[in-house]
Amino acid sequence: MPVPGVPILEGLYPSTLDLYPLEAKEFNRIYQFYDNLRENRFTTTKCKKCGTTPFPPRVVCPKCNSDDLEWVDLPTKGKVLRFTEEVAGVPHGFDAPLIHALIELEDGRKLICRIANCKEGELKEGAAVQLFAYEVPPMIVEKRGVMEEKPRMFFAFEPVK
């Protein structure tokens, strides 16, 4: 289907409008994170030299500058500290209410993320949540004129039912 106003884009993949990361290994050096998601593992990189374990994963340790890193598992369970249900102005690609929460993982690490599989009014502070890894639209990598679809995963957290 031609793109209105930009018919020249018919059949093309505009990666600068892609909501999700360019996860294929041709386009980043942390694709292992996405591969691990496929096994429902939530992972990051740990520095073998100084032990620093930052999230998101790195290719160089931000503390000691070493590039000798290994993949380690993070907890996939946590609890909700604060949450919000956005009812207006939700971006294209998401439905209202769009729920986000500040959660604390079992190792004490805090992060802000989307809460999936949850209706408006259902979530409570203190609620237990777990990793929800899910498939998102594949990205396209073109090689010698051939468009190849690369499957992709992304993550949110969901209430433990």
Add this chain to the structure above:
Amino acid sequence: MADRKVCIVAGGMDKWGVREASVVDLAQEAAQDCFDDVPALKKEEIDGLLFASSYCGRTSFQVNPAPVIAERIGLKPTSICSRLDTLCAGGSSGIILATGLIRSGMADVVMVVGGEKLYTPQRWETYYSEMASIDHDWDGAQGMGLPPPFFSMTAQEHMKRYGTTKEQLSAVSVKNRRNGSTNPNAQFQKEVSLEEVMAARPIAPPLGLFDCTPITDGCAAVILTHEDKAKELSDKPLVYVRGTAQTSLHSMSMNWPGEHLADWVHLRTAAKRAFEQARVKPADIDVAQTHDCFTISEIIEMEDLGFCKKGEGGPFVESGQNDFGGKIPTNTDGGLLSCGHPFGATGIRQAREMLFQLQGRAIRQVEGAKMGLAHNLSGLNVEHTILIYGREP
């Protein structure tokens, strides 16, 4: 290297709102208003241009806009001609960098222009582009980027921890909309009552429509130069850049630096540095423009900038302590809640209002104002930027 004192000598802006104009058109309007503010200055004397814009690459399909703007407004820069992107603080970043260049002698007269054309022919694209404005791969893909959810959680934290009320949040909106009602450049010039703010439709509860800054098209411009040149240009009182700071301590969704979401360590860190550089204390500031992207933001800014104690921001704003006649009149031209927020332009709009306040020519004048503070928060609270302006160097 030289160590010159740096003054802001002119300010201009266009009508902000939903504008039937491109970003290049808007930059020309703001620059014209700014040139008109300092008639003695010839364009040939301006050797530097900084253009602050975050979204031009997405909503105007224009990267490297600075040479385009320079050509359109009739400048031929020889010291610097560059774009800056610090999202909501881009304009203030421009003023900080211009100050450094002029102070060191690397530039003599620098114009800082900033702004955005945010409204796209289809509205989805504006909202969608917001997901490029944070950590795209980690936060954008979670549907974060539009700020109301983050500030909703911040407001809940402040309310639960300190007893802040929805009435106190609303008081910020009532004050800033009143201040903006006489500002012809503001996006909104209609006052709102406490009842209207309280009853407005929810965006991300407890935040309603009037708790949030809108999406805005617009540009603003200022000109900075060294003290000797500033004296040549006009008889108006000189307004000096006295202190600056910009902090970035974490990424949006991870590694929050405070103990909780209403604890803005990065703002206190910036404030300490800026106050020390300016050799003043919060009590010395006569007028402030702080980043009221949301009503809760202004409340926490009063606390972490040191204008009131931590946790007392709610009663402080409700009792009029940051209104005219109070301790620290804040957002005297209407702030973001009234003027709107074309990201790269906001710090420049604040600088223009500071110039006018300290020269005694603001629309809503704080009598005898001699020292002013401007503050920006950028992104989903990942950076804080402060500029302190004074009548004395």
